[in-house]
Amino acid sequence: MSERYELVLTCPKSLESLLLDEAGQLGLEEAREHVAMVRGFAGIETAYRLCLWSRLANRVLLVLARFPVSNAETLYEGVKAVDWSEHLDAGGSLAVEFSGRGAGIDNTHFGALKVKDAIVDRLRAQFGQRPSVDKDNPDLRVHLRLDKGEAVLSIDLSGHSLHQRGYRLQQGAAPLKENLAAAILIRAGWPRIAAEGGALADPMCGVGTFLVEAGLMAADVAPNLKRQQWGFSRWLGHVPAVWNRLHAEAEERARIGLGKPPLWIRGYEADPRLIQPARNNIERAGLGEWVRIYQGELATFEPRTDKGQVGLVVCNPPYGERLGDEASLLYLYQNLGERLRQACMGWEAAIFTGAPELGKRMGIRSHKQYALFNGALPCKLLLLQVRPDQFVTGNRQGAEDRLVPQASEPARLSEGGQMFANRLQKNLKTLGKWAKQAGVECYRLYDADMPEYALAIDLYRDWVHVQEYAPPRSIDPEKAQTRLLDALAAIPVALGVPAERVVIKRRERQTGTRQYERQGEQGRFMEVSEGGVKLLVNLTDYLDTGLFLDHRPMRLRIQREAAGKRFLNLFCYTATATVHAAKGGARSTTSVDLSKTYLDWARRNLSLNGFSDKQRLEQGDVMAWLEADRGEYDLIFIDPPTFSNSKRMEGVFDVQRDHARLIDLAMARLAAGGVLYFSNNFRKFQLDEMLAKRYKIAEVTGETLDPDFARNPRIHRAWHISHG
Known part of the structure; x- marks a missing residue:
């Protein structure tokens, strides 16, 4: 056999x-870079060295043959031509x-x-x-890659992938592979920093992959010393x-290296469940004297700065996969x-992220x-x-009538973010004064007032509930994302609320029972007051909060008119109108809805x-229940969804x-002298003209809009x- 082999490192x-640089340093000759691989030539000693020392490769493949393939038969003959007795015992x-396809081999x-x-x-x-x-523990692992009519036949010297070092038996929800973590450290200059005696800290270390590498x-x-x-x-x-x-x-190199005074390498992790797995x-990696893990939130992260110590901060913050993640991640x-x-x-930092727009923030x-x-x-x-000349500066204006005092470093807003903050402060000054005089705790502060910032922002006492309207397809998604992040950055600054009290959701076009879909599992309810009654809202777990703010005037009207009356609330949702009717002295109330969850609420x-x-x-289908x-x-309120196709x-x-x-069925149950209020929020809704021939109908939409919805008169219509 030749003493010099073709090697492929994936x-x-x-x-x-x-990997090209690393392989060259480890002795690979004539090395060339290809997609997801490096190819070169070396003797068996270098092949072994690559297996042992490569921090970046997945596999080290020793090429036995290259040959053209035109069909399955030429593939078979090309493989059979190799003298396999030099590689594998007949009883082994x-x-x-097999990877690739072509030449009639598509499987x-x-x-x-x-x-x-x-x-x-x-x-x-x-x-x-x-x-x-x-397949699990063979004497010989053979690899064949078919590419553009050529077969590359190799034996796998590594066995299972080299990124599996053997120390990480326990891992978190979304761990980085070890060789990717090593690549990030190399790109960040850690070998240089370590050689200079620098420190390393990971403020979101998970199970410690960066720290171990x-x-x-x-x-x-x-x-792979312990493999x-x-x-x-x-x-x-x-x-x-x-x-x-x-x-x-x-x-021997490891003995000498581990015997040196250890560098300062520390990790911090907020999730207590990951601390012991990380340790x-x-x-297992043999680094118990070198690496320490502590439990703590990002705010408690404190790198070593004594004696002029500097180094590298490296981390892989979460990217966000669910709607509503934008606010917390920002x-x-x-x-x-x-x-x-x-x-x-004075430190350096390396932030690895799948959301680079967030990284800019x-x-x-x-x-x-x-x-x-x-x-x-x-x-x-x-x-x-991390130097002052690299900091992005910005201006911050004081917010009028702060909801909650907040002392922190001035936020750095973009030009668009500052413009948005100015609008929120202007609205807060006007609507805040009205809300205080009217005794209103929950109201809409902003509703796409600036078309490029398509959000609805509601205040629930000292919490902010943000709904992002899905942008039309004509809007560049990157621009829409940038504007959203600008707005989210501006909200705590403009309103003086802690960031953790901002909740964001995306409101798509309503279909089916979307309003009933659960968004989270926090189960956190907050008590708010309105017109002398107390109501429970949940800002996190559902698309809607349990309280439709635009119906506030209608609920108060029902409270004023309910004394001594029998009240019926159809599509009652969380029955806020029913609470108002009871508060107003209704003789009895009946509330109907299809959702057990909302009836419990x-x-x-x-x-x-x-x-x-x-x-x-x-509980029941309103139409069937009415029949x-x-x-x-004596008093009926109907506020149906635009569309519903529940399985129930x-x-x-x-x-x-x-x-x-629906109205005919309800009017059949309305007593003489009684009143039915009908409302809905379908923008294109047209009331059936024939109804006016059967009943006395007057539109009262204008009377059911408070100042916080006056700029959006199409939020609902009411009769x-x-x-x-």
């Missing part, structure tokens, strides 16, 4: 150039991995079978014995003497930037950016120098105000199509209907 996409075991399983058959047939013809297949580099420990099983361990071409010498040299990983990145400016002056310019992939997710590595609203007797709650009911009512109802309810029948 790696995650975007690490090729780093093998596993085959990787079929391709792997043809490779396996060729190897087995060759050895059986020579020795009358055939190897078995063992940094410790292995600083202590000169080969990343027991290799792809070459039972390969017939294995040269144990060479391997044993390299391994002994690596052990276990550190111990403030997390802002807090990270603030902490860096306050506690890490830290208030520190990145002097370098690298495009990387975390699996299939495109990400950015932002490199920062309604029961809590009634109990909160001391109402339980004579308050009837009915079956024989009661008589027959058919589909469409307010435009079905409202006339007063009676028998005439």
Whole structure:
């Protein structure tokens, strides 16, 4: 066999150039970079060294042959032509991995079978014995890549992927692979910083992958020193003497490195469930004397700064996958930037993120950016120098009538963010005065007043509930995201509320039972008051909060008119109108809704105000319930959804199509002299003209809008209907 082999080192996409440099330093000759791999030539000693020392590669493949493939038969013959007796005992075991397609081979399983058959047939013809297949622990792992009509046939010297160092048996929800973490550290300059005696801190360390990889580099420990099983361990071409010498040299380097005074390497993690797994990983890596983990929120993160100590802050903040993550993530990145400016002056920082727009919100310019992939997710590595000349400055105006005093470093707003903050402060000054005089605790502060900032912002005492209207397709998604982040950054500044009291949701076009879909599981209810009653709202768990603010005037009207009357509330939701009717002295109330969840909420609203007797709650499809009911009512309120197709109802309810029948059914239950209030928020709604021939109808929309909704008169329409 030749003493010089072609070697292929595979790696995650975007690490090729780093791997090229590393492989060259480890002895790979004529190395060239390809997509997700590096190719070069070297002897067996270098191949072993690459397996042992590469921090970036996934696999080290030793190429046995390259040959053209035109169909399955030429694939079979090309593999069979190799003298497999030089690599595998006829009674041994093998596993085959096949990648690529073409030449009529479009199924990787079929391709792997043809490779396996060729190897087995060759050895059986020579020795009358055939190897078995063992996918988990074979004597030889064979790899064939089919690319543009050429087969590249290799044996895998590494065994399982080299990123699996063996120390991380416990991991968090979204861990970085070890070789990606190592690549980030190399890009961030950690080898240089470590050589200078610098420190390293990860304020969101999870199970400690960055910390362990940094410790292995600083202590000169080969990343795969503790691996027991290799792809070459039972390969017939294995040269144990060479391997044993390299391994002994690596052990000696690790002994010397770990014997040095350890560098200051610290991690901080808010989730207490991850602390022990992280510590276990550190111990398994042999770095118990080098790396420390502490439990703590980002605000408690405190790097070492004594004796002029500087170093590298590295972290992988969450990116956000659910609607509503934008607010919490924005403030997390802002807090990270603030902490860096306050506690890490003179340090360097490396922020790895799948949301680079959020990275820009830290208030520190990145002097370098690298495009990387975390699996299939495109990400950015932002490199920062924590120095005043790199800070992004901004202006902050004092907010009028602050909801909650807040002392912190001035926020840095973009021009758009400052403009948005100015509008919020202007609205707060006007509407805040009205709300105080009217005794209103919850009101709409902003409703897409500036078209480019398509948000609805409601105040619930000292909480802010933000709904983002889904932007039209004509709007560039990146611009829409930038404006959203500008607005979210401005809200705490303009209103003086803590960032953790801002809740954001996205309001799509309503379909089906969207308003009933659960958004979260926090179960946190807040008590608010309105017109002398107490109501429960939940800002986090549902698309709507349990209180439709635009119906405030209608609820107060019902309270004024309810004395001595039998009140019926259809599509009652959380029965806030029913609470007002009971407060106004209604003789009895009946509330109907399809959702058990919201009827339970309604029961809590009634109990909160001391109402339980004579308050009837009915679960059912409103149309079917009306057809079956024989009661008589003096005051009826109907506020149906635009559209509903719940599994618990027959058919589909469409307010435009079905409202006339709904009103007729309800009017059949309305007592002489009674009043029915009908309302809905379908923008294109047209009341059936025939209804005016049967009943006395007057539109009262203008009388049911308070100042906080006066600039959006289409928020709903309402009618007063009676028998005439």
